[in-house]
Amino acid sequence: MSETHAEYTDAWSEQEPPQPPAASTVTPADAADAARLVSFGLQPKLLPARDVEYTELLRRYREDPAFARLADAVATGLGLVVLEVSPRAGMAVTAGEDSVFAVRMGDYARRANTDSADRFLHGLAHLAVAAMAFPRPEDLADDAYIGRLTVNGVDAFVRQACLRLEQRAEEQGENTDPASDAPGLEAAWRIYARRSATGATKDARRLAGSTTGIVGKAAAFLTDSGFLQRTGDEGGGSYRTTARYQLQVRDMAGSAAMAELLELGVVPVSDGSATLLPPPEGDDLELAADAGLPFHA
Numbered sequence: 001m002s003e004t005h006a007e008y009t010d011a012w013s014e015q016e017p018p019q020p021p022a023a024s025t026v027t028p029a030d031a032a033d034a035a036r037l038v039s040f041g042l043q044p045k046l047l048p049a050r051d052v053e054y055t056e057l058l059r060r061y062r063e064d065p066a067f068a069r070l071a072d073a074v075a076t077g078l079g080l081v082v083l084e085v086s087p088r089a090g091m092a093v094t095a096g097e098d099s100v101f102a103v104r105m106g107d108y109a110r111r112a113n114t115d116s117a118d119r120f121l122h123g124l125a126h127l128a129v130a131a132m133a134f135p136r137p138e139d140l141a142d143d144a145y146i147g148r149l150t151v152n153g154v155d156a157f158v159r160q161a162c163l164r165l166e167q168r169a170e171e172q173g174e175n176t177d178p179a180s181d182a183p184g185l186e187a188a189w190r191i192y193a194r195r196s197a198t199g200a201t202k203d204a205r206r207l208a209g210s211t212t213g214i215v216g217k218a219a220a221f222l223t224d225s226g227f228l229q230r231t232g233d234e235g236g237g238s239y240r241t242t243a244r245y246q247l248q249v250r251d252m253a254g255s256a257a258m259a260e261l262l263e264l265g266v267v268p269v270s271d272g273s274a275t276l277l278p279p280p281e282g283d284d285l286e287l288a289a290d291a292g293l294p295f296h297a
Helices: 003-014 028-041 054-061 065-077 105-111 116-133 137-140 153-171 186-194 211-224 242-252 254-265
Strands: 079-088 090-095 146-151 228-232 238-241
Touching: 028 065, 028 079, 028 090, 054 065, 054 079, 054 090, 065 079, 065 090, 079 242, 090 242, 116 146, 116 153, 116 186, 116 211, 116 242, 137 242, 146 153, 153 186, 153 211, 186 228, 211 228, 211 238
Parallel strands: none
Antiparallel strands: 079 090, 146 238, 228 238
């Protein structure tokens, strides 16, 4: 063996053997804290500013990348999607389709004591609330924007959409009732338009099956879920949006139903200073140029 080769062999033998990857520094306490943060995110009415532990865990999430990854992993394992983690929204999460935390329309209908035949109308009410809460693309994009709406205003908006759909059907020569299981808004506008806007029980309470009753249930559900805050009784009930709801609407903005509603272009755009109210009798809702919804196909 040559002297050069011997020196090379000796140098190689003196090198330290490859070391295994460093053990993870995640501790059970870290995992518990991450799960605790996710649990705070599942309490939509809990505001970070009102809970010291919540605030501290949010700070840790923002400053410690390893902890943030751990919290995200915990959320993913529970079938949750993290929309935002910030002081304004807390840990805002939404449930994936297969998550145990997902609220399905059937579950909502049972919780709201809803007739199964009216489920599509309730879905339409939720769609309309989102559209009225953020009537312009810039409203949905602006973190400081607070949407305001009333039950009567949402009902008036849906009825205006129904009118547009009726006009479109007549123009296309399709003014016949669709099959009960037909998809899209076309299958719902006739039902909504024929339903009483209010109705009343003997003690003057709003009928649950009226259209304002349906919108009222949607607003109450969103309030219980931390998406809206009730601000008064005007217009059948007035509400303001929360940061969590803005994030939720952003997440659902690409849905086909949103895109279909966008095409109607019936959302009146105001200066944002007044609560949305139903139009005066006979008013055909004059619209601002290029008015539309912040949703895209």
